[in-house]
Structure formats: structure tokens, C-alpha cells
Amino acid sequence: MSAASTLLHLDGVSVSFDGFRALNALSFTLNEGEMRAVIGPNGAGKTTMMDVITGKTRPDEGTVIFGEGADLTRMDEPRIAALGIGRKFQKPTVFEPHSVCDNLLLALKGDRSPAFTLFARETAAERTRVEEILYITGLAPFSDSLAASLSHGQKQWLEIGMLLAQDPRLLLVDEPVAGMTDAETEQTAGLLREINRTRSVVVVEHDMVFVRALEVNVTVLDEGHAIAEGSIDDVSSDPRVIEVYLGR
Numbered sequence: 001m002s003a004a005s006t007l008l009h010l011d012g013v014s015v016s017f018d019g020f021r022a023l024n025a026l027s028f029t030l031n032e033g034e035m036r037a038v039i040g041p042n043g044a045g046k047t048t049m050m051d052v053i054t055g056k057t058r059p060d061e062g063t064v065i066f067g068e069g070a071d072l073t074r075m076d077e078p079r080i081a082a083l084g085i086g087r088k089f090q091k092p093t094v095f096e097p098h099s100v101c102d103n104l105l106l107a108l109k110g111d112r113s114p115a116f117t118l119f120a121r122e123t124a125a126e127r128t129r130v131e132e133i134l135y136i137t138g139l140a141p142f143s144d145s146l147a148a149s150l151s152h153g154q155k156q157w158l159e160i161g162m163l164l165a166q167d168p169r170l171l172l173v174d175e176p177v178a179g180m181t182d183a184e185t186e187q188t189a190g191l192l193r194e195i196n197r198t199r200s201v202v203v204v205e206h207d208m209v210f211v212r213a214l215e216v217n218v219t220v221l222d223e224g225h226a227i228a229e230g231s232i233d234d235v236s237s238d239p240r241v242i243e244v245y246l247g248r
Contacts, residue, residue, distance in 0.1 A: 005031045005032055006029055006030070006031060006032070006065075007030050007031060007032040007033075007034070007066065007067060007169065007170060007200050008028070008029070008030040008053070008064075008065070008066050008170060008200075008202075009028070009029050009030075009063075009064070009065045010026055010027055010028040010029075010049070010052070010053075010062065010063070010064050011027050011062055011063050011064075011065075012025045012026075012027060012061060012062040012063070013025070013026045013027070013028075013049075013052060013059045013061065013062030013063070013064060014026070014059060014060050014061040014062055014224070015045075015048050015052060015057060015059050015060055015224075016060055021223075021224050022045050022048040022224055023045045023048050023049060023052065023059065023224040023225070024045075024223060024224035024225045025061075025062070025224075025225055026045065026049065026062070026221075026224060026225050026226060027225075027226065028049070028219060028226060030170075030200060030202060031200075032200060033196075033199075033200055034196075034200055034201075034216075034217075035192065035193070035196040035200065035201040035202075035203065035214065035216045036201070036202050036203070036216060036217055036218070036219060037203045037204075037205060037211045037214055037216055037217070037218045037219070037232075038202060038203065038204045038205075038218070038219050038220075038221060039204075039205060039206065039208075039211060039218060039219075039220055039221070039235075039245065040220050040221035040222055040244075040245060041222060041244055041245050043223075044221040044222050044223065044224070045221050045223070045224040045225070046204045046221055047174070047204070048224075049221070050087060050172050050174060050202075050204065052064060052072075052073075053066075053072060053080075053085065053172060054077060054080055054081070054085060054087050054172065055072060055075055055076055055077040055079070055080040056077060058073060059073060066080075066083060066085065066170070067083065067084070067169065070083055072085075081166075083169075084167070084168045084169035084170060085168060085169070085170045085172065086163040086166050086168035086170070086171050086172065087163075087171075087172040087173075087174070088156075088159055088160055088163055088171065088172065088173045088174060088176065089174050090174045090175040090176075090178055092152075092155040092156050092158070092159045093159065094147040094150075094155055094158050094159055094162070095147060096146065096147045096148035097146065097147075097148065098146070098147060099143065099144050099145060099146055099147070100134070100139050100142050100143050100144070100145055100146075100147055100150070100158055101130060101134070101143045101144060103147050103158055103161075103162060104130045104133055104134070104158075104161055104162060104165050105122055105126065105130060106162075107161075107162035107163075107165035107166060108126055108129065108130070108165045108166070129165070130165070133161045133164050133165055134161070136161070136164065136191070136194055136195070137157040137158065137160060137161040137164075137191060138157060138187065138191070139154065139157060139158060139161065142154065151184075152179050152180065152184075153179075153180045153181065153184030153187070153188070156176055156177075156180070156184075156188065157187075157188070157191060160173070160176070160191065160192075160195070164195065168199060169199055169200060170199065170200045170201070170202070171195065171199060171200070171201045171202070172202050172204075173192065173201060173202070173203045173204070174204045175204060175205055175206065176188055176192070176203065176205070177189075177205065177207050177210045178206075178207075185207065185209070185210050185213075186213065188210070189210055189213035189214055192214060193214065193215070196216075203216075208232075208236075211232060212232050217229065217230060217231060218230065218231070218232050218235050220235050220238070220240075220241050220245065222240075222244045222245065227240050227241065227244070228240060228241050
């Protein structure tokens with residue numbers, strides 16, 4: 001693997017909260033254009049890892065390098081977001097009183113201050129980009145529907161679309177299929193695979209059927225560090241993973 005292909009590299013990252021070691025010398029590398037699934041038991045450090053990458057939590061030790069050498073441990077959350085790292089939390093947060101289309105317009109990269117959104121008219125380029133995202137997310141038939149009227153799964157897709165509107169290089173997606181139907185889960189796997197054609201993705205998830213459907217390499221965390229990495233079949237047969245996560 002060449003250094004130029006590395007998009008994100010965590011090296012020896014440790015985080016403690018009141019004596020509890022949430023991350024323990026964690027190392028993790030993601031290549032440009034890669035999608036990776038991250039799994040592990042509750043308390044394994046998955047959310048803390050995402051918090052460190054986005055600047056919400058500063059590590060006690062270690063480095064987090066993004067892109068062409070940016071040290072994320074020295075940056076605040078807005079600056080990290082501006083570098084091209086977008087995060088989707090488990091619970092969807094969309095503007096429910098607004099239409100699906102308006103949600104995407106509000107999320108587009110650029111000046112989206114209240115004054116701008118109050119007086120600006122959408123450009124042809126913005127309309128084209130919104131239409132592209134509507135198509136990718138499968139929400140084109142609901143363009144004029146209020147976000148409040150969407151199903152849980154559709155709200156998740158809208159929020160993923162809003163992340164796409166910000167044109168990130170890396171998407172961090174936290175448990176996207178929690179509460180979804182089987183059909184929505186399958187569609188979400190397809191959506192993330194489509195997104196991965198043009199940008200890098202890290203998915204934290206518990207649903208192993210969904211993880212398998214992503215068809216990507218998996219990193220398994222336990223007690224704040226990576227205990228296994230490889231294909232879903234490889235990690236599923238690893239005795240350590242079976243013991244701490246999958247059960248006997």
C-alpha cells in the first residue's frame with residue numbers, strides 16, 4: 001500500500017473518561033475510495049473513534065492524519081468538517097417542516113447562512129446537484145413531500161443525502177439501518193455501495209446481515225483497540241471475535 005493511497009490514519013490513539021479507557025492505542029487505516037465496516041460489542045470504542053475523527057473528542061495520546069497530512073487532533077469540529085469529513089448519527093436529524101428538496105438545498109456546500117437562505121434563489125447547478133442526490137437516494141418521488149411525512153428509513157436516506165450535498169471526501173455513518181425493515185436495510189446497503197463509488201465511507205453497525213451485504217472489509221473493536229480485520233468471513237471465524245462479540 002502506498003502512502004499516497006491513505007486517506008485516514010489513526011496511530012496509537014488513546015482516550016480515557018474518568019479512568020475508563022475508551023480507546024486503547026487504537027490504530028486504523030482507511031484508503032482513499034475505500035468503504036470499511038466497524039463492528040464490536042457495546043463499549044468497544046466505536047463511537048469514541050468517530051468522535052476523535054470529527055474533533056468532538058481530543059485523544060490523550062496518538063495521531064489522526066487525514067488526506068495530505070492534516071492532523072485532526074489539532075483542529076476543531078468546524079475545521080474538520082470543512083476538510084471534507086461528514087458524519088451521520090444514528091438518529092436522523094432532518095428539517096421536518098421543510099420539503100425533501102429544501103432539506104437538500106439547505107445542506108448544499110457553500111453559503112447557507114440564514115440571510116442567504118432567506119433571499120437566495122437556487123442556481124441551475126444547485127438544482128442539478130439536488131436532482132442527482134434525489135436519484136441516488138431513491139427520494140426523487142418524494143421531492144416535494146415534507147420530511148416529516150417520510151418513513152424512518154427514508155429520513156435516514158435523506159440525511160445521508162444531506163451529507164452528500166456537503167460534498168465530503170469521507171462519510172462516517174453510525175448504525176444507519178437501526179429500526180429499518182429488511183427491504184429498507186437492503187436498499188441502504190445499495191445506497192452506500194453507490195456512494196462509495198465516488199467517496200470513502202466508514203460504517204459503524206451491529207446488523208451482521210447488513211454488514212455482509214456491504215461486501216467490504218471489516219474492523220472489529222474490543223476494549224478500545226482493533227482485534228481483527230479482514231473480510232466478513234475472516235473476522236466471523238476469528239476465535240477472538242467469536243468470544244467477545246459473535247458468541248459461541
